[in-house]
Amino acid sequence: MKAAALLFIIGLLLVSGGSHSLQYFYTAVTPGTDFPEFTAVGLVDGEQFMYYDSNIRQAIPKVDWIKNNEGPDYWTRTTQIIQRFEAIYKDSIGTVMQRFNQSGGE
Template sequence: MRTVALLLLGVRLVCPETHSLKYFFTAVSGNIDFPEFTIVGLVDEEQFIYFDSNTMKVVPKTEWMRQKEGADYWDTQTQLAAGTHQAFRDNI
């Protein structure tokens, strides 16, 4: 018998201007064809970053993020995401 656990967590931040920032963390367990952990970041409903436990790398999803941030930023974000992945894994 297989068990699959799914944990979804959404974070929504809104500033007084007209912008919104949301992060969605998804953690799953069990034998399924989907990454064990993903992070999707949205600004104004547009995806700007992505991380999953298969690639273990945070990547920009918009041209403005590719141009704005350098390699150090992406390395730091990847380390933070990997730590969050481990915490979710421990909790599941």
């Protein structure tokens, strides 16, 4: 019998000036699924502008306006920040699996 996959989703909503919204969604799942163990998606006013997952290990732009306005330093910093979140989430998944006596295998 396979253990059920655990899933964490957290959304962070920041609003500035009342006219725009910035949201980040972080998703972590237990190892052994066909889905990346960690993903991050950034949205401005509901439009996805960036993506990261634990397979590619790099934040990438998803729309032209961000590609044309942010350089490599921005993407390096963003990748580093998200990788810190990834480490925290992976740690949390491990803790939850222990507490619920889930080995992650058969």
